[in-house]
Amino acid sequence: MVNPWRGEVVLVVNGERCVMRLTLGALAGLEVALAEPSMIALVERFEQSRFSSADVLALLKAGLTGAGFKDAAQALDHAEIEGGPMTAARAAAELIARTFVVPEP
Numbered sequence: 001m002v003n004p005w006r007g008e009v010v011l012v013v014n015g016e017r018c019v020m021r022l023t024l025g026a027l028a029g030l031e032v033a034l035a036e037p038s039m040i041a042l043v044e045r046f047e048q049s050r051f052s053s054a055d056v057l058a059l060l061k062a063g064l065t066g067a068g069f070k071d072a073a074q075a076l077d078h079a080e081i082e083g084g085p086m087t088a089a090r091a092a093a094e095l096i097a098r099t100f101v102v103p104e105p
Helices: 024-033 039-047 053-066 072-077 084-099
Strands: 009-013 016-020
Touching (some): 009 084, 016 053, 039 053, 053 084
16 A cells, blocks of 8 residues: 555556655655755755656656666656656656655654
8 A cells, every 4th residue: 555654656657556755865866867956956846847857757767766666767768657748747746745745743
């Protein structure tokens, strides 16, 4: 079961249900890939809708990598994402939002 408090988001890739999450290592790689100086700058970039399709793809790859998928980077480049680009963008936005939500005690 997907746990939203753990920052998990589901994406269906090539017909396979994939649970994504952003670990600290995946976030660090994402900062480097997107040339952002901090996690706050990364979040602001998405909150302000200053992202591209390449940014969405990088975020999804980081989410799959964080969840332990091997070869996530190569797999997504030619994958069919159920729901298309808009679903991918929504999943990316949800992934980053859930990653930075502090659960209530």
